[in-house]
Structures are given as structure tokens and as C-alpha cells.
Amino acid sequence: MVATSHDVMPDIELYQPADEATALDLAARLGNEGWLLSGGQDTYGWLKDRNKTPSAMIELTQIDAWKGVKETSTGIEIGATTTLTEIANDPLVKSRYGLLAKAASVVASPQIRNVGTLGGNLNQDARCWYYRRGLDCYRAGGNICYADSPEGLNREHALFGASRCVAVSPSDTAPALVALDATMVISSSSGQRTVSAQDYFVGPDRDIVNMTGLNEGEILTAVRLPNTWANAEFYWEKVADRNVWDFALVSIAAVFRASGNTIEDSRVACGAVECVPRRLESVEDAIRGQQRSEALASNAGAIATDGARPLNYNHFKVPLMQNLVKRAIRG
Amino acid sequence: MNPQLTRRRFIKGVIASGAAATTTGAWYSATGQDRPSGFVERLIRLNVNGQTRSVDVEPQETLASTLRYKLGLTGTKLGCNRGECGACTVLVDDTPTYACSVLTHSMKKGRIETVEGLESANGDLHPVQQAFVEELSPQCGYCTPGQVMSAVGLLRANPNPTREEARLAMAGNICRCGSYDSYLDGVMRATELIG
Amino acid sequence: MGEIVRYKRDVWGEEVILGVSWDLLYVVFMAIVVLLVVHAIVMAALAKKNLDRPTADGRKIVRHEAVDRWFHWLMAASILALIFTGVSPILGLRIAWLDLHWMSGLLLTFLVVAHIFRASFWQDFKSMLLVPKDFGEPFDSSRKPGKYYFEQKGMHWAVTVVTLAVIVTGVLMFMQIDTPFWDRTNSMAEDQLGLVFLLHGLSTLALVALAATHIYFALRPEKIYYTRAMISGWMSEDELAANHDPAQWSPKEAD
């Protein structure tokens, strides 16, 4: 019965593979019955509530190859099980990709950042409370959305790209990675593939039960940040109710290449307005080659929310998003 | 059952020309003793408060459960069991960690410290504890062990924090009595006591 | 297998219907394949060496007006689009299917409604009527039908019933999503919603089976000229004479 509060971890197997091959083999063999466990901060709630019932957890954090920040010829590569605290404090990330360090430093709370990983933050599930409560909504494989209705509690939900499900991308690091044009490295027992951060996330129109394009048996093992946007000017802001724990009402991640006051190029993405980090290409186009000014910022803000379809209680996200875009462009 | 699973299984079924996909359960029994590498052993040795203790830990057990119910270290409190309050904060290799939201098996290689392990051998309070007493930081006290552990973790990493730095470091601990100010007074006094 | 209906918990924890079990797609798929393969084998075995097929040469008479052919092929296209957009995500293909699905659905609905009107008032509705004596037709080689023989009528009416079921349930489901025309509400009770999903699913399965069967027979060599007739509109006089009773159906000559 849904409303009865479960609180104890139920029986579930745990695998702690020590090397990549074993982990990938387990992921392939267990398929959907295996739960990829990293920091676990979006795992135990599901399991304690008995709202997700996989048979086994495959812990990825014992594998050194998937941890840490290293320099490559094209930029840097961050292992997916690097903790958010490590990323926020990493000298290389801080000096070249301050945007990501900043985004990682405001996730949830210090203790959650201490064990929570980049991979976990990117792959976390939707935070719609109806879904989290274990209701059989669209995202849980059902045939209804409780949030998208005149009376639904949809203050935190999507402005864009909703398709039956109106949940948003809760991740703070995801918009930062989209802005930085990161590449996601995905491994499986049959090899490795890469996909851009922007294409990694999947909206409900294409897949209503998964938030990423990760297939069964695949593991996100690393994220590559290109030199292109190293040391770029950046703007990051997250507006949430409380300054600890809470997910963004709207967040913005932007990088700029500027000469003097002129924006030569940029990449801008917003979090918490769509099921995926929302890349604002129309804004980027509008400001390319332009001088930073209040007028440019206002104009960009207005462009940013073109096509927004607010729900009953999230109209405020429209001006909020506009304001954040403005602030980013003002610099 | 998540209907998606059914769907996925169906797809597999089609691909495998009708062969039903095996569940993990069936797979275990099929493999019997020959469990794949990476499978955890329940009997482990934990380094808690400087002592190594043998304990039988279920695969899914949280560190808070092990500490409270297997090792009797009830100073670690469960306020929410969901990583939303911080009452269960312990140190693992000096890092403040929500014991309710990590598996014991994940932390078994670490040096675990709880509020019970802070006093010196002769019974003297840790400077943070002493400072919290002097500043009367706790009110109801339920969040206090977590606040103490966060403060100890902070001072090990940064023995001379500013009040603002202390506030950021302590931010993962809720105090429903609202004693934040008094805890920060305590942390600042502790930096003096440590000298 | 076994289960036909999938259940879920409603918001208050009570079990309600969620929809059809999509495992049945596999059942339908296998059943149709088996059926059609068996049919093909039997037909091949029964096939006479010197098959006396009617010739396509000679005078051409009109079987389907152009407008009807358009109706048919547009309906076929929308149904195939509906099946593709509806079924492929179930099979795990990640495509943005919903908008295409409801647009195809709207097209189909429009066509079906228009067809019903047209068939009721402007076409020879009686030629498609299935009456009790038609059921004897397959067992009596001496009898020849009018415009449509028994199997054609059967297929038509089966498709009609299933398509109407798909449309009615589809429209109800359409009303439960956000569209450019309205914002969704949660006005339908969850158990009713589940029933609608179930009926939509069951009719989808039937439609898949019917569509597959229909396509199969349309491609059978011995009846391929009906397909040609649906493409180009005409039949030869020989084909007409071989299969139909001119007393019951006397079409005009094609231009």
C-alpha cells in the first residue's frame, strides 16, 4: 500500500567489482535487475521505500579507473565516480572549468557531495514528488501524470519539452556540462561509445521512464571536457528555495568567449526548466558578436523563454529564467 | 512490477527467439556456489573508533544500522534516514558522511569515527565537545552528535575556519531547535581551544 | 506469458487496470506468422499445376473510384503510422512518437468519419453488407459474390469494428494529454482510464493482426489483381467473370 511508510533497506544483493571488466560483465548479465550504485544518494530512498525493486546493486566506486581528474591532449577527463567534493576542490577543474567546480559545490549538502559522484548527479532520477512517492505515474510505467493538471502540485515542474511527464532535470552539474560541451564516455561489455552531454539526456517524448540514453548494461564511466571552453568566462547561478539540499527552481550555466566587451561565442544552458538541461541556442545566436549591454541581456532573456508552456503553479519560472539569462549575459 | 521490465523482457524474448529472459534470482541458483567475483562477504572487520570489530553485515545494510543496532553505538541518530537532516553524520577517513545513506560494505575499508570515539583515553572531551558544552550549543540534542562530527571533520581539514566557512561546512546538518548560531559559537570556540 | 491485462496501483494503493500486457504483441506476432506460413504452405500444396488464372487483358471495368482509392491508401498510411508510432516505443525504440501518433490518429478519425458518411449516402452501401446467406458462400463453389466476396466483407467489417474501437479509445486518451488545443486534466478516474488503455491496447493488437493478414492476402499472387485494382482502380472483364456474379455487380467500363 502506497501510503505506508517503508524505511528499512530490503534484501538485495551487492556486488563490489574491483575492476572494469567485472563491473561491465555484471552490468550486462544483470541488465535491468542490476542497479548501478555510485555514491548511492539517489539509491537508498528508492530501495527503502520499496518503490524500485532491483535484485542487486553493482557498486562502481571500488574501481580506480573510473575515479579522479586527469589531463588529456584534448582537455580533461573526469571519472564518473569522482565525488562532487573532489570536483569542487580539484585544482585543474577549478582553474580551467570553474563553471563545473561551482555547480558541483552547490549540490545538495556537504555530506551528500562527499559521497555523491558526478555520474550519480548526472544520472539521478526525476525529483517529481508524485513519482518519488511511488505512484504509478507515466514515469513509473503508468498511464497518468498527477502533476500536470489544474490542481497538481507542479511548482517545480517543466516549462518546456513536456510530453505527458512534466518532471525536470534536477541535476546541477548537467547544465554545466552541456554549456562546457562535454562528452560522455559510456562503456559496456561490448565496448565504449561517446555521446555529447547534450544528447546524453533524453526527454519524455522519446523515453518516458529513463532520463538518459544509457542502455541496459551500459555504464557512464567518464566525462571529457574539451579545451575549447577551458578558461572561458563563465556564469553559474542556482536559485532554490533553501540554500542547502534543495533542487534548483531554475539554474543557469553559461560560458563565454569574449574579446573586450564583445561576445564572440557562448554556450548557455538552463537546468530545472525541462526534463533535460535546456541548451539555449537561440540566445547564443542572438548574442554572438554583440556587445554586452543591458538591452542585449533583456532581449536574450525574452528569447530564452520563447515557447515556454507554464503549468498552473510554475509561471514564476518564466521571469526567473529570463532574469538568470540576463544576469549571465550582463556578466 | 515495473511494466517497463516486462517490456524489456519481451524485447529480449523476441531477440532470443522466444527464450524467456532469466531473472537474477534464477541466475544465482543456476550458478550456485560459483558466485561471480565482486560478490560481498557478510562477515567483515570494521575499523570503528580506532578498534577493529568483526561484524556480520547484510549486503544492503546502511552504516547507521550497523553502528546503532549491531555495534550499540546509539550516539549516531536517525532523524530522517534519508540524508535530509544530518543527525547520523559520522566521519569516514575524516570525511563527514551520512551514515544513513551509505552502505556499511561501501565504507568497510575506511576509518569510521562516531561521536562515541572522540573523547580522549582519560575521558576528556574533544575540544569540539568541550566548546559545545561551554557555549551551550545543543538544545534538544538530537542533532548534536551529527553537528559534533561535522565540526570535527571541518576542524581537521581547516583548523582555523572563519565563521562563514564554518557555516558552509556545517550546512548539511539540520537543527530543528534552530540552534545554528550556538553551534557556530561552539565551532569558533573550539578553534580557540585547539589553539 | 499468461497475463493479458497489466495492473497498477492507483493513487490510493488499490489495484486498477493499467492496460494490455504488451507481451501479447509477441503472441500476436507469432500467431500471425504461424497462421500465414501455414496458409502459404497449404496453398502451395493445393496449388494446381495448370492454374487457370483470369487474364488482366481485355476490357477494363471500374472497381474502385479514385476518391475511394485515396481513402483506402490514406487510411492504410495512417493506420500503419499509428501502429509504427505506437508499437515501436514499446519495443524500445527511442523516438518522439506521441505527436505523430495523435496526428495520424486525427487523420484516421477524419477519414473514417468521412468514409462513413460517404459510404452511407453516396456509395453502394449494400455491396459491403454482410448478410446471413453470405456465410454459406465459402462452402459453395458454385456461388459467386457481388462486388465483394465474403472474406473481403469480413475483413472490412473486422477492420471497421477494431478501427472504431481504436478511434474511440484513442480520442479518450487524446483528451488526457496536453495538446495545442487544450491542457490536460485528471478528470477521468484511474480505473476508467485503465479500461480505456486496455481497450486501446486490445484493439491495437487486433489491428496489428488484421493489418498483417490484410497485407498478406493483398500480396497473394492468386488475388493480386484486387491490389492492383486498389492502386489503379480497374479489373479486367475476365477477372470479374472469374470471381463475381454480374447479376449482383455490374460495374461500368473504365475510361
Add this chain to the structure above:
Amino acid sequence: MAYMHIGKDFTPPDVPGKVTGRIKYAEDYTREGMVYARLLTSPIPHARVVDIDAAEALAMEGVLGMLTADDVYPDGEPQSTGLKMLTNEPTLVGEPILAVAAVDEKTAETAISRISVTFERLPFVLDPLDSLQPSGADAYNGGNTFVFRQGFAVEKWSADQVASFRAGNEPTAEPQQTVAYGDLEAAFGESSYVYEGTFTNAGYPHHSMEPRSALAYWEDGKLYLHGGSQSLTAFADGIAGVIGVPKEDLVFVNAATGGGFGQRARAGSIPIYGVPAKLSQKINRPVMMRITREEEFTIGGARQGLTGWLKVGFKPDGVMAACDLWMVSDNGGKGGGADAYSAADCVSVLYQADAVRFRGTAIGTNTAHRGAQRGPGQNQIAPIISPILDAAADELGISRFDIRKINTPMTGDVGGPQRTPFTSAYMPEALELAAEQFGWEERQSRRRQTNGSKVIGLGIGQGYHNAGRSGMDGIVMMSPDGRLKVHNGVGNLGTYSYASTSRAAAEVLKMPWERVDIITGRTDLHLPITSPQDGSNSIFTNTRTFYGAAQDMLAKMKEIAAIDLGGAADDYDISNERVHQIANESIGMTFGQVASRAIELGGKYTGSADLPEELAEWTQISVSRLAGTGFMGVFHDSVHEGNPPGFTVSCVEIELDKETGKYEILDLINVAESGTIMHPKGMENQLVGGAVWGIGLSGYERHLYDPQNGMPASTGYWQSKVPTYLDTPVKIQTGWVDLPDPENPVGARGVGEPAQGSVSAALTAAITDALDGHIFGASPITADMIINHIAGTSENSVPLAQNNFRG
């Protein structure tokens, strides 16, 4: 007056245990053979249990038994509002239906999930105004309201009346309750500024850190119950009745309580403790029932939501002439408190209006139960009324400080609809002190200063709660070693008032604190009845009793000295733990000697005879068990006259970002006026704690229910938005007036509740100030509301929106 203990800092004896984790809360105990209970709770907001099929669950290995409402109420469930142990007639999602005991929690949870309960669904309602509609659903079985001594009733308005109220007009329906004084019409006639508008307060959950977990077991016919409460004895006294065990057979163990805030005061708020008790009795094993955070949301109770209309008139000189208040209270699924009345009372006390009228109606909804929560009523109205005062001040050309000064309550004034005189009231001094310490005047130049998108807002606010009761009992004991033992039933929930009040006894006997033991933590240590430690009353109430008990001991000491050393009792005095002749200090005896003699003499000296009349039954039991074991001082307090007020004044400076709707509190001061300060550090804690609560009330906390299905969303800290370190200022300033109240022997009054209201009032005033005086008429004011206001998109800031839900 030079005190030995009063007004001095000290370390309450439980503090080291709190920093070492040694002090035990209910769930920290274990008992040989202990098993674990878990609850099955209602998934439906309003229903009737038709059938429970637990056969499969009970057949599971490791499952020991089940308890249902039929077990705990064999003669049928009580037909009234109020929480029940278990129920077959749930009126909110999460209400406990049954409990299962098993060898571990995991098994119990699995068993629960295998129990099938068949419910009959009943209509539910979440908004009291919906329930007032002619065809609106009723939250309870039998009506939508509960009338004291009469039972359930149905209260309906016409559709037009509801619509008109929702549209912001004065309700025209007949109120359930009307209280008024003064000539309202005349007072409005004299007014040159009149504000009229509507307001809503979101209810919100207590979410105390320690959930309401409990351990129970039976030994030798006695029930041992480990739980958390605000007062050991007042609570135990009540819970004995709830469980149905004679008072003398109950041992309530409660060394520490992880947060009270009103809903742990009385047994009626935590009948759930009866579940492990009854289950333990049924299966004959110790039963631990841990309550989860989610369960805590529904079991722990919540603040009442108020939906109201008010009209306030000010004379040209700034005097508040009239205040007319009409409130509909959300009483939740289990009945609620009298918040609306208290809100009106608070306005009357704080602003001394010439005429006040309160009209109110309380309606049930199928949401968490409502009741006492840190300043029920007083604190909801505080953030509503404060911006109105500012609007009047601006309109009348009076400073915002002065308008408060003009209307301030003072000693000699009366307050509330009953026109009760204050025992004392030093509000003018508090206003001056707060303004001076904060630099209110100097800061005025920064008011509404902008810096980019940021703007400075300043606010001042006042808080009030009646802060003192009387009529309780005190017991002090002394052993031949001369140590004073204060038997104190006040709960240890972090106010340290169990220790502060004990110091009144030490003060009377002039004993060093090291020679005093506080006897508390479990009722088999024989504790007197105390007030429930709610309503900011413990300091006032229980200093009276322990002072009195110590006075009784002092008098007896002198008598014993006179018996042994000659002369009359009046010839003796005490110093340095000796009782001696005033004339010749060398003639005397030590306290230890006195105690030994008292034990020899027996009778009244050891509590065996001549006890005060009117001792509460609970105290009588304790005294009878202590009788003869030592030298006893015992006291029954009389009833005091007048209203001992607890006052606070706060000032806040914020910087509000108009682009994000967020603000930072740059500075905050919270100043107390609560008579003599007993314990400065403890006072500081109350003031900073109240400030955090005030910030939560004004800006964050809320009670979310989905109107479609009655499902609660705020079941964790995540959705309830309890403020964190980073939502509160880096430093909170505190201060206090420290002038004695004549009705208390040491001059002290309480302060816990107003400490929240004043901060909430000041912060809301500051937000309003930063937004050029825009009055939201709401608590909380969340970021989305501010953004909507500025952008002009106000979809969800409609007045009288359902008070459970503000987005």
C-alpha cells in the same frame, strides 16, 4: 537583587551527554527479547476499514502479532476528534490502522506489505472553505466541525458567501465564535487610516528531529514506557489514562526529548505510544516502535492554517483604534487548537486597540492533525499584522518604531478579550533596547537602497504569548549527606528549564549548584506533577513550585533547629549549608544534620503527614513512595492573578534580489522581555531558535497536500523546507530587558513562543519594505511569490488560496 544562581550561566547536567551521544532517547534503548513494530497507515484521506486480511502476514516466519483498532478500543473507537492509537475510520492519509510486530523491522515491513486492507472510500476535503460549500465534503464521520460538549456538527455557508470571502470580502456567514470588546463602529469612525484585506497562513509540520518512537514492556504488572515528551509527569499522567493503566503502575522513562514544540506536551498528542504498550501486552515481548520521518509528518501534527479577513483602523496619532478579525481555521483531520482566538488575543495584547472583535469558525480537513505549535495563533498573526502597522505608519507620517511605541502594552494595562491585567509588562523598554542595540535609527538611511537588482528592506516586529501558569506541585528532598534533590518532572527537550527551574530551589536554600541533584528522567524516581511545559510557561510555573517546595524545606529546617537547639523557628536563618541562630551563627546544624534529624522525626518532615491539600494525584503517589526516605519539602502552588506575558522584539535587515526572489538576512536581533532572566545562555538559545523558526514561518515552511487525492507531499524535510544554516544569518544578535515580574518569586516569565513571532513579524515587514510596501497577507512568502509579484504574473498569489498549498 543579588542572586546566587538566578541570572547566571551554568552547565545543565545533561549537556555533556548530548555532546558525547551518551544521553538516551527512546529509540536508543534495548531490552532483552525486544521485537520491532511497524505501522500500516491509511493510504486514503477519508475512509472506513471494511476488512483486514492479515493471514499471510501473520503466518510469516518472524512475525509475532498484530494490533488493530479493535484490540485497542474493544468498546468502539471514541466518537470525537483527537488522535487515536489506531483507527478503522481514518480521516487523513497516514493515519495508523494497525501495527505488526516482528523479530526485525525488515520482516515487519514485509509483513505489512502482505496485509490486505479493504477500505470504503469516503468524500474528502483539504480546504476548509471547500468544506463550507453547501455540497462540500465533511472531513469527519459526522460533520466538518466538532463542538465542545456537543459533538460533531455540520457547518455550511451558501455558495455566495464562500465565493465572496474568497474574493476578499468580509464573511457574512454566522461565526461559530464571537468575542469582542469596545465600540468597534465608533473606533473605526475615529480612524484616519483603515486597512482591510484577507490573509492566509500555511499550516506546517513540527518535524521535530526525534521521531515519536517508543519502547514498551511489562514487568511485574508494571508498564515501562520509553518515549519523548515535553513534561515527564504531565505527560505520564495523561498517557496512563490513554493506555488504560493505573498511574501507579506506569513507569515513564524519558531522559531526553528530541524536540517538542507543542505537540509532545500532552498525552492526547501522542496516543501512538499506546501502540507498543498494547502490542507488548498482547504478545508478551518488549516492543520497540520506531517512527519514520514520513510517519512523523502525520503522527507529529502541524500548525493550524488560518484563512482570514481583517480590518484595522488607526487614529491620526497612530493609536490602533480598532481591529476586526474574522478567521476560518483549518483544523485538520483530527481536530485542532484555538489558534484563531489566540491570534486575536495577541493583537489585542500587543497593540492595545480600543476595540477588538474576533469572529471565527473552525473546520476540519483531511490533513494532518493540528494543535499546539510554538505560539499557535500569536505567531501566525504576527507576520500578517506587522506590515499593516508599517503601512499605517507610512500613511500617518509616523516612524515605524514610534507606531509600535504608541501602541505598546505596559504594566498596568490589560489585554485580550477578557481584559486581563498584566502581571507586569516592559514592552517599551524592550522596544528601546532592540532599536538601540540594532541601530534601528541609523539604519533607516539604508532603507530601500538599491544595489543592482538588490534592495535593502528593514523590519521591526513584536511577539507575544501568555507565559505562565500556576497550581502545580513541587518536591525537594535532602539526604543526610546534605545534598539537595530537586524532583523535577519538567521534560528535557532542550530548553533546559528542568534545570533552570530547579535552581530556584537552590537559590532559596542558598546551596552551591554542585550540591544539588536534579532527580528526573524517569517517573519511578517519584516526581511531582508539573505543567506540560507548553505555552512558554515552565519558567514561570515551575520556579513557583520549586521555590515553594524549597521554602517549605527551609521552614522545616528552622523548626527542626528550634526543636533541637531551642528558641523559635523565626530565630533561625541559613547560610553556607547550615541552619543557625540569627543572633549567634555558631549555634546551628548542618543541612546534613538537619536531614538526619528530619528522618528521625518523621511525620511531616519526611512527607508522611501534614501534606498540603490539593496535591495532584500523581504527586500524591510520588510523595507516598518517597515518604520516610528523606527530608522532604513539598508544595502545592496557588493560582496567580493576571497575565504574565512573554514578549519579544526583533529587528531585521535584509537584502532582497528582485531578479531571483531570494533575500539574505544581513542582520537580525531578537530581544526578550520575560521578567528576570534565569539562565542567559538558555535565553540566548530560545531567542536564536525562535528566530530560525520565525524565518521558517515567514519564508519557507509549508504543508503540501495534493488537492486531487489528499496525498501529503511534505512528508520529509525536503518538501517541508525547514530552514538550514545557510537560510539563517551568520550571526544572530540577542538581548533582554531583565526586569522582575511580581507574580513570580524570582521574577521570571517564559519566552519560547514569542521569540518566533517577533522575528517572523520583522522579517515579513522587511520583505514588504523591500517591495515598496506590497502586502502579501501570507505566510510563508516564498521566492516564487516574490518573483510573481515583481513580474506581474500572479497566478498563484491569489488571496485566500487554499492554505495548505501555495505552490
